[in-house]
Amino acid sequence: MLTYNEVTTFLHEFGHALHGMLSEVTYESQAGTSVYRDFVELPSQIMENWAQEKGWLEQVALHYQTGEAMPEALIEKIIEADKFQSGYLTVRQLSFGFNDMAWHSITEPIAISPGEFEKQAMARTELFPEVEGSSMSTAFGHIFDGGYAAGYYSYKWAEVLDADAYAAFKENGIFDKATAEKFRETILSKGGTRHPMELYIDFRGAEPSVEPLLVRSGLVK
Ligand SMILES: [Zn+2]
Incomplete structure (x- = not known):
């Protein structure tokens, strides 16, 4: 009975939770979400991508009485609405x-x-x-006074990161276990023990590209 917004919020916060729970480092000061501000929203925002996936929605967005999957037309609407403006x-x-x-x-x-x-x-x-x-x-x-001094860009940068990182799941399958394990190993478990760009390259094999975000936003084909 959650609204769509509540579902994406749940996924977002679940991502932060995984970042904390799957941490495998020695020092608390480098554990979990203790990373640079412009990297902390990658594990959370990447989770929101699944809420745009037919294959995921079909499994979780079931009618509370009949158990019927969400109609495809509604799923299409959700995906399209996300590109509005x-x-x-x-x-x-x-x-x-x-x-x-x-x-x-x-x-x-x-x-x-x-x-x-x-x-x-x-x-x-x-x-x-x-x-x-x-x-x-x-x-x-x-x-x-909100702690984002010279860091406001990190909102958009996190989107660049999450779209590019999620593209790995797009390429290998949104439920691909090997990709998920790689994400866990290279990013989620490492906290702030190494520079974010090094962790990212370990996961993706390259620096993030802005292209996947532009595609997801509907700005380029
Ligand atoms: Zn967050």
């Missing part, structure tokens, strides 16, 4: 990352207004005309 949302997320990094890269006080500063920082990603007198920076709690 994805171009805009992608650019919006990037603009927040650019703005965050711009603020946290200044080396001396700025001589322009915060509104003008953010306008310049986000110029590359501006889609709509500016609303005169508005400034999102002054309400951007994440980067001034």
Whole structure:
């Protein structure tokens, strides 16, 4: 009786839980989710991908009275709905990352207004005309008191990682045991004992590519 949003949240948090439970390291300070911030959402976000899979939904999304599997048309809708406004949302997320990094890269006080500063920082990603007198920076709690200073990009980066990592399951099968064991061995069990990029390359054989995320977002074929 869970909503779709609750299902993806469950999968997400289950991924964090696995990262903790499957940890095999010596020191607590390097265990489980004690990794760099821009790596911590890979184990969680990758789990959400299964909620977009017909093969998975057919097994778990059963009618509570009849036990019938979710109709295929509904599954299609779920997958399509996930792409709604994805171009805009992608650019919006990037603009927040650019703005965050711009603020946290200044080396001396700025001589322009915060509104003008953010306008310049986000110029590359501006889609709509500016609303005169508005400034999102002054309400951007994440980067001034939320611990995401110079790290806001990690939301989008984690998507790059999870889409590219999940592509391994797409290639080998979404229930492929060998791929799952490799993910456990190279990423989940290692915590923060080695640099994330080294762990990632151990799993995937290469650095992550942005391509799988663009495909998943429906932005490229
Ligand atoms: Zn999370």
